[in-house]
Amino acid sequence: MDENKSDQPSGKHPSPYIRLKKFHFIMLVFFLVFATAAITTLALAFGGEKAAEVGMKPRGEFEKLYEAYDKLEKNYYQDINEEKLINGAINGMLDSLDDPYSDYMDKKEASQFHESVSSSFEGIGAEIQEEKGMIKIVSPIKGSPAEKAGLRPNDRIMAVDGKSLEGMSSSEAVLLIRGEKGTKVKLKVQRAGTKEPMEITIVRDEIPIETVYAEMNNDKVAHIQITSFSEHTAAELKKAIEEMEKKGMKSMVLDVRQNPGGLLDQAVEMTDMFVPEGKVLFQVEDNQGRREKMVSDSKKKVTVPVVVLVDSGSASASEIFAAAMKESAGVTLIGEKTFGKGTVQTAEDFKDGSNMKFTTAKWLTPNGNWIHKKGIKPDIEVKLPDYANLPYLNPDSELKLDSLSEEVKNGEKMLEALGYHPGKVDGFFDKATEEAVKEFQKKSGIEQTGVLSGDTTVQLMTDLREKIQENDTQKEKAIEILKEKQSSSAS
Template sequence: MEEEKPEQGHYIKIKRFPFIIMIFALVFITAAVTTLTLAFGDEKAVEVGAPARSEFNKLYEAYDKIQTKYYEEVDQESLVNGAINGMIESLGDPYSDYMNEEEASEFHEDVSSSFQGIGAEIQEKDGFIMVVSPIKGSPAEKAGLQPNDMILSVDGKSIQGMSASEAVLLIRGEKGTKVKLEVQKSGTEKTQEVTIVRDEIPIETVYAEMGGNGIAHVQVTSFSEHTAEELRTALAAMEKEGMKGLVLDLRQNPGGLLDQAIEMANMFVPEGKNIMQIQSGGETKAYQAEGGEKITVPTAVLIDKGSASASEILAAALSESAGIPLIGEKSFGKGTVQSAEDFSDQSNLKLTTAKWLTPNGTWIHEKGIKPDTAVALPDYASLTYINPESELKLESLSDEVKTAEQMLEALGYAPGKVDGYFDEETESAVEEFQEASELEANGVLTGASTTKLMENLRLKLEENDTQLKKAAQAVQAKIK
């Protein structure tokens, strides 16, 4: 039996679908034998093959009626796909999905290579497409997309009611092309248009740098096919640089392959202790750490509302079985396991097949993991995106103007009253900002000026990362 693996952003992937293929084969063989029997009158032959499934009679009748009585010609493949989609939708599970060949190809691409798009993990929830987390350094992150933002339309086309796989096909596209999203920011009822230029999204998942006092900062952005190997390489490099402590950063990490999370947890968790538990069909199986060399330097783990699935598995394992503190914000809360399996035509069925539990047996689904030390980022970290195509100038009045005023204020400029009205003080602040940025000082916020404003705010946030600073302090306190 093949090992189950989770796909990028919460899913578990199995590369073949032998059992389902066998069932379909038996059904088709049975149908053929039945047809021949009716033609030649041998009633005993009807018993050959798979037994009749009376529960499918209504489905067959509906299929036949549509094929024979619908006023237009109907594509047989579309009917079958629609029937499968209907069964999946009836489960009411946002993590189960049927994907046609094109959608399945995108699905497999996520964990095996780079892809072209905006770089955001999404899910369907209650008929809407929600952002789980943007990928580090991606166009989606730079555009300000955040966990739980709702995407309402893509290039003017409503995606309400679509599956996540269907929405992905519209959002992705060639590098350099633009996609316009209508976004409802988390916690608000207002919508805004966000234009994002697609780019190549590499599946490089581990970023490491040595900070002060010998404390390494290692960020894991997703769990792809080689993430555990990347982490091992990164830690070896940090050890050569004299690593005395470690901050493992799982913020904005939407998850990925389960085997990678287990392998990574095994680098920290003492032999014999639980890494996680899988609960399915009334049975619970514990995965325990194996022997081998362990990371023993003082460590802290960063999590936030964008840390989901495999990120939560790793965080919980290190917290409960290795005594490593969690710092930041409560995690996303995704505690189910999906098995993704291919049909012979390369379409794919992804089903929730199990729950995963923390080492101590806690199910964190829709609850998340609370950090040991709660630390918020500065208020300006949650400011929304300003469309560079907008032209904000004297006497403009809008929410984007208010956001721009907040950004200017956070960067040390004086835009006057932060009220969404672009007055003379706002114009003066914009001019001052433009001069400092070596841009044309015309007092109009658009294009390069808008992009530079948002870029400078991101850089300020990196310099004033309160969560990272707190984690480094916690590690420093344990260094002997």
């Protein structure tokens, strides 16, 4: 979920979230209605009079809960907030499931949850989820402040503006991370493989929910990036394909890297564009082990050769899409192993505007594989260059002559990747490093101080990001394979 929470794992989805359309699976509807009825019972059960008013029979398993509530109401040394207590009871039930994708949201959190898949919002633009009491990044949104700041999948957000996130739900974390456009938020981030947490200051912005980006190269290979599965993504994809067809598209790279998931109905509609009629798109297994298959219909299919790009930020709805393309459409997957989220969530609103999102089923690939916590291995594994994984440099830090730190070492690696010569890459800011910074500043039109800070740091990370885009080894491999297919079909 991005600081919109979502399936999004989408897709994430506080975590990635898949909203299942009820008419798709009649069997699931039964279980969802049953669960909702049980929730409503609990919401009304605090006070026997209300239960009697709606003609509901007492349930013995709730006696302990009633007793605890009555004791608190009668004996607690201060006045209690009834609403807060009831909300806490519901939240406690969901927490006890030990499921990062099940979550209770109050009115404000629920409002943001619905907003995250249907409109723009203001924040940093990163899907997050709670895992074992910690908040971690599922994926930054394309073009967002989070992406520009260098946040990456699996980064752990330890604190927001000095407030620890330990033990918080993703919904609670979202409220701290989001904020008005133009305001700053300081994140304390721990990245795997680094010794010390990073302090990252990000300026919030409006995050539009535009999810499909298409371009064509000179060989008529279209590159279509899908950044999440939101309310209009399927329509956006259809439009993009039509535009590429008008430009003479001969083949297509579908890119769901860093896509944390989203709405299941969108993933189904999009997958249906490529999978032959009658083939399985995916399967759903309920809590009794019963399986239901979703199959492709007879709508018009895309016929040009296709490959799909995936990585560790491809989650949930992205994985449903990728698995169906691989197993039912015979499409080659290129990149790195996906995130590994194999469960389906449903969001149910309470009358007061609050919301409960909970896991209702497993989803399985067309061949019946459950990829939860395993991910999907690509057919062709291709990694990005090492410099694509370098951590964020804080522009507020002042790295200069005689500085010694891990940040200096990362700065040296960035300079080296961009063709400068900082001397030995060892974390020590020596004369060679200073000269490399001055050379970079001169080329960038920045005052030549030899200090890596402020505008220099921002420009360094911007140039590196552009280099990563220009040297996208995964995309290059996809285009190579498609050009081979074009050649073989032409001959």
